[in-house]
Every structure is written in structure tokens, then in C-alpha cells.
Amino acid sequence: MTESEFLKKYNPKEFDAPLCTVDMAIFAVEKEELKVLLIKRVEHPFKNHWALPGGFCDLKNDKDISETAHRKLLEKTGITSPYLEQVESIGNASRDPRGWAITLLYFALIDFDSLQTDEVAESTQWFTLTDALKSDLAFDHEILLRKAVNRLRHKTRYTALPISLMPSEFTLTELQSMFELILASSLPTKSFRRRVEASGLLVETGEMRATARRPAALYARSEFYSDDHIFPGLLDVVIQDL
Amino acid sequence: MTESEFLKKYNPKEFDAPLCTVDMAIFAVEKEELKVLLIKRVEHPFKNHWALPGGFCDLKNDKDISETAHRKLLEKTGITSPYLEQVESIGNASRDPRGWAITLLYFALIDFDSLQTDEVAESTQWFTLTDALKSDLAFDHEILLRKAVNRLRHKTRYTALPISLMPSEFTLTELQSMFELILASSLPTKSFRRRVEASGLLVETGEMRATARRPAALYARSEFYSDDHIFPGLLDVVIQDL
């Protein structure tokens, strides 16, 4: 039998296949707090429970799984170019009452201010981390959310990832606050500024942010900016995994 | 409708589901070379091509996906407690001629010497990395193999992971060689020994390895040993991604 003959006879539905979904933890920072976007389920199972946005791969319309993730993100936030990273895949017999199910977990970082409020439907809502973890999430989404946060925190220790959460211009103090929010821990200012300045990822715009006190220099992403810049050393921060 | 009524009516086969497999890059070191285990496919598609070991999740027998991975590893190597890590999941419409397919990629590290040769079936064979990448692997397994190697190399830069490839007792020089093999790059001896000794992961056994020259102290994993120990700094090695 040739391969083409084999393929002609092949029936993908002949064997039991697991349910296969993509779920996302979409993070943004609003009012000095790290928040995650949840949706209220309108259908069984876990009807009326809050859940991470997600859904089945659409084999007809999605070329690959990252396209599924981007599609979900666009539907829920209207954002087209987020930072998007695959975290892990979790699959077992017990996580979905409908049957053996696998989910591909992603996390996304977006700038809260670039959201259009009217693009967020009624059944979606931004939660602080602690509220989200207390809200009896659908399926195993509490575990998924913990995994996503842990990944975000650990990468924040040694990469420039949180810059993805910033608007186009920002001060170094604002950036440091972003790191501290994510890590839930304060950082030594001098070390922080030194490593950021040495990285070459940012450039001063020349503009200043006017505040009630001494104005701060504004920075923007430079031509050398990249999400996954790795700093030469590690921040001396202990991360308590959720 | 209640949730239990919903579930009674739910048919998992109603919607198109992707093919779902687990594939593994199993690494070991033999004769000063990093090798990967490949199997020759006996069935279509890609009949007679070399491929990473793997297969469909067995929904009846596997509780979760890591069990699928462990099962495959046991079948091919007879090894029950390897280092096993999920790398990434790849899913798209084009990687499998049978249809839209997702694979969950793992890599495993095993001590070559703890293999029983008769446990390796005829259709399996250890390849050097360069040979494996040249051998026209089935599906997108060349890409998967590159991803697995890259993950292994990057983690070797800042964790103690390669200790998983060592036998129960070994010298520091042997351990350094293991790191150098994986990174395909030489390391400064003093720095290497310093960071390993400072980690507390190993203890001297008191025994010496008799060689043709000055004997070397033998070390074993200590009570503080853990696969995922992160060293305080990064090795100053440039990793050329495959």
C-alpha cells in the first residue's frame, strides 16, 4: 500500500481523541494592580462560573494553534499584536466533565490603556489576581492561572518582558513599578536603572513627564528593543510560587 | 437544563478534533557525544523514515499526558525515572498528512549506561545530533528536535540539569565534559567547579577514580540535589540556536 492509498482510507474519527482547547491568561496592569481578564461561561459545563478566555481549535479557520490564541484575544480585547507566549499544555481524564481533555495554555501581556472599553463585552471582566483565585474558576483554570502567573514572574526576574505591558512612552520609575507589581516585591532602584540603561532597549525621548514633583525623563522602546532580552545577572528576588 | 443533563447528551465526536500525539526527544551521552533516540516508522505515513518516539494518547490507559510520555519512554528504553520536561506544543494543519494535528513535545535525559541493550528494539537507534538532523525525519520532527535541543542547551546555561545525565558517581571533570558536550562549547574550569561546589548539590564520596594520571575525587548527588537548581549567575557562553 502506498502512502496516498493509506491516507485515502484514513479516518481521523476512528480512534478516541481528547477534547482539545486553547486557554489564555490575559494580563494587564490597571491602577497599580496586575489584573487578568475572565469571562463568565454562558453554557454548560461550569455555566455561570468565571473562566479564562479560550475555546476549541477551529480546524477550518485556524492554520495553527497560535492563530487560535490570537483569535480569542482579538475577540475579547480587540488587540492584535500582544505579547503572546505558550506556557504549558495540561491534559488528563479529570479536568473536563465532558471527557479526556487537553488544553494549551498561553499568556498574553497587553497595555491596559490601549484597550477600547466598548470592545470588552458584558460577560468579561478584569480581576485582580487575588480576586480571580478566590472566585471558584471553571475547570482547572485556577491551576492554569497559577502556572501562567508563575511563568510571568520568573521571566520578569531575568528578562525585559514587562516592557510589553507599558504604553509607548513611560518613565523608568513607572517601569520599575511595573516590575515590582508583577514580582510583588520591591527592587533596588539603582540596580534596576543600571541594568535597564545598560541594556540599550530604551531611548530617552527628550520629553519629561510633568508631575507634582521633579519631572521624570520619558523613555521609549529603542531600535534594539526585543521582548526576550535576557539581563546578564538575575535580580535577587525570591519568588513565592502561587 | 442542568449540567448533568447537558453532559448526558454531550457527544465528544460531534466536532472536528485535531489528531493529538506526544513526541519525545530522548537524550543520552555515549562516547563523548550527545545522542538522541530515533525509531524507524513501520507504518504510513512516513513509513521507513526515522522519527522521534511518540504516539497517540491512550485515553483508556493514560491518566494524563505525562503518563503517555512515561509509557513511551518505558517502551523504548526500559527506564522508569528519567528527567522529563515538556518543551512546547505544536499544532497546525500541515504537519501531518492525516489532518490537523497537535503534538506535545517532551524531552528526556537518561544515563546511557543504565540502559539494557536488549531493551532497545531493532527499529530503534541512537543518533548523534548532526546525523539525526541530516536523516530526513518524519513529519516536522526535525523542527521538534531542534526545539528540544535548544531548550536543553539554554537550561544548561543556568541550571544543574545535565547532572541528570550522569551515573550515580562521577568526577567534576566528567561533569564539566557533560556540560561542554551539551553546550558544544568549552567552559572555564575554575568558574565551573566553583559554582558546582558552592551549590551544595553534590558531595564527595571519599572514593577516587583511578586513571592513568592523578586520580580524581568522586562525587554523588547530595541530599540537597534537585534537577532545577538555578545558579546565581549565567555562564558566559553564546548558544547558537539550531
Place this chain on the structure above:
DNA sequence: ATAATAAATGACATAATGACAATTTATACT
């Protein structure tokens, strides 16, 4: 004995960090 070789250590310059003091530059309020 001595040469050769690998194992192991010592010494020192370099790089990044953390802590903390000092300085700068605005506003707010007499």
C-alpha cells in the same frame, strides 16, 4: 629519579549587584 599529564587550587582583574548617602529639580506654601 624524572618527564608527562590530568586534577586541583591560588591570585587577581573584571563585571554586576545591593545598600545607602547625596544631589538635583520641580511644586506648594508661607
Place this chain on the structure above:
DNA sequence: AGTATAAATTGTCATTATGTCATTTATTAT
């Protein structure tokens, strides 16, 4: 206008880990 205040920014220095390279140690082969 002058001063207190607070945040932004920079300076200094001890500490830690690294990379380089020379030196010492322990064994076998000759």
C-alpha cells in the same frame, strides 16, 4: 521671593560571582 518637601537621579563602596592564567599536586610511564 524664599523655603520645605518629595520624587527623580546620581555617586560611592562593599560584596559577590566570574574569567584568565599561573601554580601546585598526584599519579604513571620511561
